[in-house]
Amino acid sequence: MPDTTAPMPPTERIPFEQLRATLARIFERHGTSAEVAAVLADNCAAAERDGAHSHGVFRIPGYLSTLASGWVDGRAVPQVQDLAPGAIAVDARNGFAQPAYAAARELLIAKARANGIALLAIRDSHHFAALWPDVEPLAEQGLVALALVNSMACVVPHGGQQALFGTNPIAFAAPCADGPPLVFDLATSSMAHGDVQLAARAGRLLPEHCGVDAGGQPTRDARAVLDGGALLPFGGAAGGHKGSALSMMVELLAAALTGGNFSFGFDWSGHPGAQTPRTGELIIAIDPGKTSGQAFAQRCSALVQAMADAGQTRRPGQQRQHQRADSLAHGVPLARDAWRELQRLAGHADN
Amino acid sequence: MPDTTAPMPPTERIPFEQLRATLARIFERHGTSAEVAAVLADNCAAAERDGAHSHGVFRIPGYLSTLASGWVDGRAVPQVQDLAPGAIAVDARNGFAQPAYAAARELLIAKARANGIALLAIRDSHHFAALWPDVEPLAEQGLVALALVNSMACVVPHGGQQALFGTNPIAFAAPCADGPPLVFDLATSSMAHGDVQLAARAGRLLPEHCGVDAGGQPTRDARAVLDGGALLPFGGAAGGHKGSALSMMVELLAAALTGGNFSFGFDWSGHPGAQTPRTGELIIAIDPGKTSGQAFAQRCSALVQAMADAGQTRRPGQQRQHQRADSLAHGVPLARDAWRELQRLAGHADN
Numbered sequence: 001m002p003d004t005t006a007p008m009p010p011t012e013r014i015p016f017e018q019l020r021a022t023l024a025r026i027f028e029r030h031g032t033s034a035e036v037a038a039v040l041a042d043n044c045a046a047a048e049r050d051g052a053h054s055h056g057v058f059r060i061p062g063y064l065s066t067l068a069s070g071w072v073d074g075r076a077v078p079q080v081q082d083l084a085p086g087a088i089a090v091d092a093r094n095g096f097a098q099p100a101y102a103a104a105r106e107l108l109i110a111k112a113r114a115n116g117i118a119l120l121a122i123r124d125s126h127h128f129a130a131l132w133p134d135v136e137p138l139a140e141q142g143l144v145a146l147a148l149v150n151s152m153a154c155v156v157p158h159g160g161q162q163a164l165f166g167t168n169p170i171a172f173a174a175p176c177a178d179g180p181p182l183v184f185d186l187a188t189s190s191m192a193h194g195d196v197q198l199a200a201r202a203g204r205l206l207p208e209h210c211g212v213d214a215g216g217q218p219t220r221d222a223r224a225v226l227d228g229g230a231l232l233p234f235g236g237a238a239g240g241h242k243g244s245a246l247s248m249m250v251e252l253l254a255a256a257l258t259g260g261n262f263s264f265g266f267d268w269s270g271h272p273g274a275q276t277p278r279t280g281e282l283i284i285a286i287d288p289g290k291t292s293g294q295a296f297a298q299r300c301s302a303l304v305q306a307m308a309d310a311g312q313t314r315r316p317g318q319q320r321q322h323q324r325a326d327s328l329a330h331g332v333p334l335a336r337d338a339w340r341e342l343q344r345l346a347g348h349a350d351n
Numbered sequence: 352m353p354d355t356t357a358p359m360p361p362t363e364r365i366p367f368e369q370l371r372a373t374l375a376r377i378f379e380r381h382g383t384s385a386e387v388a389a390v391l392a393d394n395c396a397a398a399e400r401d402g403a404h405s406h407g408v409f410r411i412p413g414y415l416s417t418l419a420s421g422w423v424d425g426r427a428v429p430q431v432q433d434l435a436p437g438a439i440a441v442d443a444r445n446g447f448a449q450p451a452y453a454a455a456r457e458l459l460i461a462k463a464r465a466n467g468i469a470l471l472a473i474r475d476s477h478h479f480a481a482l483w484p485d486v487e488p489l490a491e492q493g494l495v496a497l498a499l500v501n502s503m504a505c506v507v508p509h510g511g512q513q514a515l516f517g518t519n520p521i522a523f524a525a526p527c528a529d530g531p532p533l534v535f536d537l538a539t540s541s542m543a544h545g546d547v548q549l550a551a552r553a554g555r556l557l558p559e560h561c562g563v564d565a566g567g568q569p570t571r572d573a574r575a576v577l578d579g580g581a582l583l584p585f586g587g588a589a590g591g592h593k594g595s596a597l598s599m600m601v602e603l604l605a606a607a608l609t610g611g612n613f614s615f616g617f618d619w620s621g622h623p624g625a626q627t628p629r630t631g632e633l634i635i636a637i638d639p640g641k642t643s644g645q646a647f648a649q650r651c652s653a654l655v656q657a658m659a660d661a662g663q664t665r666r667p668g669q670q671r672q673h674q675r676a677d678s679l680a681h682g683v684p685l686a687r688d689a690w691r692e693l694q695r696l697a698g699h700a701d702n
Contacts, residue, residue, distance in 0.1 A: 086467045087466065087467025087468060087642060114435070115436045115466055115469075116435035116436070116437045116469075117438060117469065117470045117635070118466075119468045144604070157658050159664055162660075162661040184599075184600075186592075186597075191589075207588065234586055234589070234590035234593055235585055236586065237558065237587065238560075239541065239586055239590070239594065241537075241667075244663075245535040245537055248533075248535075248658070249535075251654055252525050252533075253495070256650035257643055258642060264657060291434060291440055291470075292608055292609065295610070296607050299606070306515055306613070310514070310515040311507075311508075312508040312595075316596050
């Protein structure tokens with residue numbers, strides 16, 4: 001008999017399309033347009049499908065409380081501006097970042113192919129999701145892509161005492177011969193904010209060099225980080241200045257360059273329940289065919305092989321690929337209670 | 352009386368132009384063309400002027416032994432290819448990266464201004480210098496710039512056992528109102544290779560999570576890292592996978608995208624004395640005026656102020672600026688013996 005150490009909550013396997021449709025229905029019932037609902041549902045269902053639970057259905061309550069607070073415009077129609085042969089701006093008009101991106105993605109791809117490189121600068125946008133879904137589709141079309149988004153002040157600059165930067169992730173994707181794109185998505189903070197909350201609930205100490213308390217002193221107490229404290233940039237004792245510099249770069253590229261708010265530059269105190277940062281996002285797409293012909297995807301594949309030969313047993317993004325294949329074959333695993341709650345939110349009274 | 356703990360070696364203050372001219376003479380006497388000598392001397396003298404000693408005159412013996420080994424072509428004439436409205440390639444033809452960049456920099460600036468963003472892909476090039484001199488001049492002209500260069504296999508991918516990546520630095524520069532550009536230049540490895548050598552000489556232990564020995568086991572022994580061991584990516588125990596992902600990105604962008612060698616992809620064993628990696632470099636330039644008008648430099652300045660208000664007492668690049676001002680006012684400080692040796696190498700018999 002299997003050795004069971006703790007009872008597992010009962011789970012169900014939900015077909016991906018059913019999960020996506022349910023999420024779209026939830027968004028639309030809670031204040032978004034049908035167009036916005038479709039984009040957000042696609043993003044959120046994809047994260048759950050790939051096992052990126054912190055950005056999957058776990059986010060739904062935050063989306064809904066934010067929509068209810070009036071902080072974000074779930075019906076915003078993004079305004080695309082074709083600025084130059086290699087540059088596009090999108091004013092998200094206080095809406096979500098993903099619909100703003102969707103409105104300009106085909107133009108970005110066309111510009112990257114024509115010019116070799118192009119950028120998409122999104123401003124006045126709310127990004128509350130994983131960042132890798134913003135770059136992976138570009139790599140699936142043969143482009144190299146980089147995305148940067150700033151968020152909300154919860155990270156202390158290196159050597160400082162007060163939170164200023166967001167968790168400020170950087171995502172990268174590259175096409176790879178003989179396999180899916182090579183993708184990573186990393187916060188420039190020591191930890192994701194959600195992981196601090198989980199540690200606080202479980203009473204677990206944080207690793208060293210992750211956070212400070214309200215007085216700016218180093219702490220491993222997750223509650224102290226949450227109660228007026230802050231996270232540190234990633235990199236630890238010797239490399240924190242590097243994580244901090246990268247986080248600063250994200251502020252400059254995602255906010256200053258786009259015209260969006262800095263992570264410390266918005267005031268949501270008048271909107272209790274608001275959880276989504278109102279900032280900006282930068283996406284850069286490069287056509288490797290312009291500089292290195294068809295060889296790029298082969299060389300990407302060769303690097304992956306060399307990394308495996310050097311003993312790196314798991315390449316970036318590989319775990320997501322495995323979970324994705326499993327979810328598409330057998331359905332997306334969801335705790336039964338969570339699935340019931342989603343159906344309730346979607347107004348499916350017969351469940 | 353001052354409390355002296357160790358005798359300081361006697362130093363001299365050398366006027367910057369005199370240092371630059373002396374270095375140019377050295378390069379030219381040891382196998383480079385006058386054009387290449389001028390570019391390398393400018394770069395090396397600027398590093399010494401700014402107190403970036405690891406990339407200043409400290410590098411001269413390595414340059415000269417490499418030139419003597421026949422590994423690099425000091426007279427290479429770079430070949431510039433205008434690939435697309437936003438893309439330039441330069442074949443450095445087994446020469447140094449800096450002359451290849453110099454040959455295309457004005458075209459890169461023009462393309463960035465016309466298109467909003469442009470890239471310069473340098474291949475078959477040797478980069479043996481600090482990277483910030485490649486981005487700072489673009490920011491002085493109002494552009495945002497990013498440079499990535501791969502080097503030679505001395506860094507183990509996260510979770511692996513063998514060296515594969517180079518120290519793979521990333522440099523970034525942005526124009527800033529009311530002051531010099533905001534500039535950083537960071538290795539994606541835990542330490543610079545030269546700092547490991549210095550620690551080995553001094554018998555100092557390395558910080559934790561910096562290196563592994565020849566068997567792939569963690570070590571704080573600098574000699575063990577140098578004797579068949581390797582460095583780790585920056586980020587430490589909790590963030591090493593992030594440093595590793597960024598280092599992988601540098602390999603893909605600086606090598607696969609440009610057509611240059613990976614850090615593990617060249618064989619210099621037939622050239623004893625060779626120290627310069629034969630790889631590639633990518634430079635991306637963005638015109639912030641296209642997306643955010645003149646506001647960008649003001650917002651950069653506002654972020655710097657906010658970082659100071661948050662307690663970050665030293666902004667990235669600030670120490671270099673201070674040393675630069677001092678060097679330009681009073682001369683570049685050099686140990687007297689080092690200056691005598693430079694003059695000897697330059698053939699100045701009267702010193």
